[in-house]
Amino acid sequence: MTSVESLVADVLGIAAEDVTEQTGAATTSAWTSLRHVQLLALVEKTYGTRLSPREARSCRSVGELRQALAAKGVTS
Amino acid sequence: MTAPRVAETLNHGLHSLFSRDEQLYLLGEDLLDPYGGAFKVTKGLSTEYPDRVLATPLSEGGLIGVAGGLALCGNKVIAEIMFGDFAALGFDQVLNFASKSVSMYGRRVPMPLVVRCPVGGNRGYGPTHSQSLQKHFVGIPNLVLYELSPFHNPEELLDHALNRGVPGVLFEDKVLYTRRAFRDGSVDDTFGYELVGDAPGWAHVTGPTTGDVVIIAPGGVAHRALEAAASLGKDHSIAAEVLVPGQLYPLDLDPVLPVLRAAGRIAVVEEGTAGGTWGAEVATQIYDRMWSDLTQPVLRLSSADSIIPTATHLEQSVLLDAATIRAAIADVTTVDPGPPGAPPVDPPADGTPITTPKLNNNDTTYMLVEWMRAEGDWVEAQDPVVALETSKAIEEVLAPEAGYLHQVVPVGEEREVGAVLGHLLPSPAQPQEAPKPAPRDNVRPEQRRLDKAQRGTAAVVTRSHREIPAAYTVVKAEVGEALRRLEELSDQTGATVDLVDLLVKAIASAHPDFPLMFGSLSDDETVALASVPNVGVTLDTGQALYVPVVEAAGDRSVSDIADVLMDFRMKAFRGEFAARELAGGNITLSINTDPDVLLVVPIVLSPQVCMVSLAGVYPECRLDDGGAVVQRRCVNIGLSYDHRVINGRDAVQFLTQVKTFLEDEEALSRLLSD
Numbered sequence: 001m002t003s004v005e006s007l008v009a010d011v012l013g014i015a016a017e018d019v020t021e022q023t024g025a026a027t028t029s030a031w032t033s034l035r036h037v038q039l040l041a042l043v044e045k046t047y048g049t050r051l052s053p054r055e056a057r058s059c060r061s062v063g064e065l066r067q068a069l070a071a072k073g074v075t076s
Numbered sequence: 077m078t079a080p081r082v083a084e085t086l087n088h089g090l091h092s093l094f095s096r097d098e099q100l101y102l103l104g105e106d107l108l109d110p111y112g113g114a115f116k117v118t119k120g121l122s123t124e125y126p127d128r129v130l131a132t133p134l135s136e137g138g139l140i141g142v143a144g145g146l147a148l149c150g151n152k153v154i155a156e157i158m159f160g161d162f163a164a165l166g167f168d169q170v171l172n173f174a175s176k177s178v179s180m181y182g183r184r185v186p187m188p189l190v191v192r193c194p195v196g197g198n199r200g201y202g203p204t205h206s207q208s209l210q211k212h213f214v215g216i217p218n219l220v221l222y223e224l225s226p227f228h229n230p231e232e233l234l235d236h237a238l239n240r241g242v243p244g245v246l247f248e249d250k251v252l253y254t255r256r257a258f259r260d261g262s263v264d265d266t267f268g269y270e271l272v273g274d275a276p277g278w279a280h281v282t283g284p285t286t287g288d289v290v291i292i293a294p295g296g297v298a299h300r301a302l303e304a305a306a307s308l309g310k311d312h313s314i315a316a317e318v319l320v321p322g323q324l325y326p327l328d329l330d331p332v333l334p335v336l337r338a339a340g341r342i343a344v345v346e347e348g349t350a351g352g353t354w355g356a357e358v359a360t361q362i363y364d365r366m367w368s369d370l371t372q373p374v375l376r377l378s379s380a381d382s383i384i385p386t387a388t389h390l391e392q393s394v395l396l397d398a399a400t401i402r403a404a405i406a407d408v409t410t411v412d413p414g415p416p417g418a419p420p421v422d423p424p425a426d427g428t429p430i431t432t433p434k435l436n437n438n439d440t441t442y443m444l445v446e447w448m449r450a451e452g453d454w455v456e457a458q459d460p461v462v463a464l465e466t467s468k469a470i471e472e473v474l475a476p477e478a479g480y481l482h483q484v485v486p487v488g489e490e491r492e493v494g495a496v497l498g499h500l501l502p503s504p505a506q507p508q509e510a511p512k513p514a515p516r517d518n519v520r521p522e523q524r525r526l527d528k529a530q531r532g533t534a535a536v537v538t539r540s541h542r543e544i545p546a547a548y549t550v551v552k553a554e555v556g557e558a559l560r561r562l563e564e565l566s567d568q569t570g571a572t573v574d575l576v577d578l579l580v581k582a583i584a585s586a587h588p589d590f591p592l593m594f595g596s597l598s599d600d601e602t603v604a605l606a607s608v609p610n611v612g613v614t615l616d617t618g619q620a621l622y623v624p625v626v627e628a629a630g631d632r633s634v635s636d637i638a639d640v641l642m643d644f645r646m647k648a649f650r651g652e653f654a655a656r657e658l659a660g661g662n663i664t665l666s667i668n669t670d671p672d673v674l675l676v677v678p679i680v681l682s683p684q685v686c687m688v689s690l691a692g693v694y695p696e697c698r699l700d701d702g703g704a705v706v707q708r709r710c711v712n713i714g715l716s717y718d719h720r721v722i723n724g725r726d727a728v729q730f731l732t733q734v735k736t737f738l739e740d741e742e743a744l745s746r747l748l749s750d
Binding site for chain 2: 053
């Protein structure tokens with residue numbers, strides 16, 4: 001299963017080792033609103049899940065994204 | 077064994093129902109033996125059940141009224157109208173008594189009543205005995221409409237209708253009576269069928285190939301649709317499927333949505349005249365449910381706008397026939413055979429073809445935009461080998477197995493689904509077999525056709541520039557405080573709220589003072605004002621540009637707007653928009669917030685009269701009151717406006733109010749606390 005880190009790295013165009021739990025819009029300029037949605041769409045496709053609009057808005061960092069997926073029973 | 081005629085199956089079904097239910101009555105004109113009804117459908121019933129098969133006077137209003145009364149008293153009743161045209165005389169009883177009785181007495185009252193209406197022409201009966209009046213009954217609460225078909229068992233259909241607790245109308249095309257019923261999944265040597273969905277369900281008729289177009293036809297037109305489908309396959313290589321519903325209304329599309337989505341091209345055919353039709357209702361539901369899956373508008377075909385002549389040759393010129401269905405579908409359905417002059421490609425006997433997969437339901441062809449491996453390269457199974465452009469995205473095609481790549485189709489050419497793009501060979505192909513671009517004029521530079529999404533955008537902006545004399549004004553707004561408050565709200569709620577969400581709210585909040593900005597031009601001299609601000613927002617996914625609409629944005633909180641916009645963004649990437657979400661806007665916000673974007677001049681989307689634009693946030697230094705240098709964060713907010721409606725002064729005042737909403741602390745608090 002592809003890791004969240006590698007998905008984030010692919011979408012943001014940064015190295016996977018630079019992706020941390022804190023990586024997000026507040027810490028990374030590459031995390032734009034467009035990239036945010038691209039990332040979530042890729043996450044949905046990769047893990048076969050769907051995020052509600054509120055869940056999508058709450059995924060402001062890698063850590064929060066992982067928490068949202070865990071709440072849906074998705075191991076990332 | 078020869079299948080029974082439809083009238084025989086109907087007669088047999090009625091006998092069976094009467095034998096099983098002693099509470100069942102049949103009322104109608106001239107239906108007693110030995111006559112047995114105008115079409116002999118009720119033959120034998122009055123002899124076997126003389127107390128429950130009742131001949132009535134020639135009064136459709138009277139007989140449906142009595143039938144409704146019997147049903148209200150706990151019986152089950154079938155009322156036969158000799159010719160469906162005369163259902164008009166009983167319409168009041170259907171509309172104002174039978175259907176309303178179900179739910180107007182303070183509790184739900186069962187109304188097991190079915191009105192049978194023989195309809196349709198092609199029998200030379202003339203203007204008042206040949207009509208198809210289905211459309212006049214569509215949309216009456218508590219009334220269910222059915223149509224007899226050669227696929228559906230009439231006994232099961234009637235049994236179902238009599239046990240639903242609501243009245244129904246069963247339309248029976250008279251031409252069907254003498255035709256053979258279809259049974260056991262077979263139509264003829266070419267077509268087969270299956271029934272899908274809960275009873276009464278749909279008949280899904282398919283031939284040897286599927287997927288180009290689906291014809292939705294009620295039972296009375298089913299044979300004409302089948303004839304057209306056969307001809308489309310034979311003469312035009314168009315694979316047509318046919319769907320025949322047992323229940324016309326309310327329409328349950330769910331069981332057949334996968335079939336409709338797979339085709340993307342749909343025709344709805346019916347014998348009635350155009351205007352407020354059942355077919356229009358079907359098309360509307362299709363638009364609502366699968367807008368993004370359609371490759372073209374739903375084709376609706378009806379009979380000519382005319383009374384129905386008695387003379388056979390004139391009647392045929394008026395009523396919808398198979399040839400008209402075939403011609404209309406052939407006109408709008410193109411199965412791309414590939415570029416003219418391109419030679420057929422035969423795969424080498426020892427190679428594995430790489431073919432064009434079906435990547436979506438929107439497109440029939442895709443453009444090859446990149447060979448991801450070079451000619452002659454060794455490719456492992458499942459390696460990405462070629463990239464195709466759809467109307468929404470660029471998709472990679474994986475190698476079906478390992479082999480040496482031999483490219484067949486050059487970059488820049490389109491191919492239909494199933495076409496061979498290249499081969500995977502056990503040994504490298506000869507160098508001279510490498511693909512050459514299709515012959516082109518040596519003088520002309522390479523040309524590239526715009527993709528479908530861009531062609532759609534082109535049509536909209538061209539219309540805007542052609543029709544709207546637009547002017548433009550821009551203001552600068554200081555948004556440091558607004559951004560700080562949005563970050564604060566985001567932290568409080570744990571969910572991002574951004575400047576776009578706030579600006580949608582600010583624009584909507586200006587509606588009471590600037591109603592003209594939310595208007596639409598009815599004609600050159602009249603503007604229709606909107607009662608509520610519905611704000612469209614541009615979303616560019618990179619593959620397609622959407623403008624979904626935040627309805628009643630002024631009544632929503634900023635967080636609610638943020639939810640709606642996030643929902644839209646996700647749908648844009650999933651390609652899931654419904655038509656209604658992209659309609660109804662009365663002002664639009666164009667978003668271009670990438671860093672360093674200073675100024676955006678949008679078009680005006682007709683018939684709207686203006687469009688707001690938001691550029692990127694940028695820092696600015698200025699001197700404060702004490703002369704010290706301070707930094708602030710700003711954005712430029714633009715307004716393109718139709719100068720026939722809005723003048724520069726109005727534009728500046730409107731933008732100033734929006735700017736004030738973003739800058740003034742009290743106004744900000746109001747917007748964020750709503």
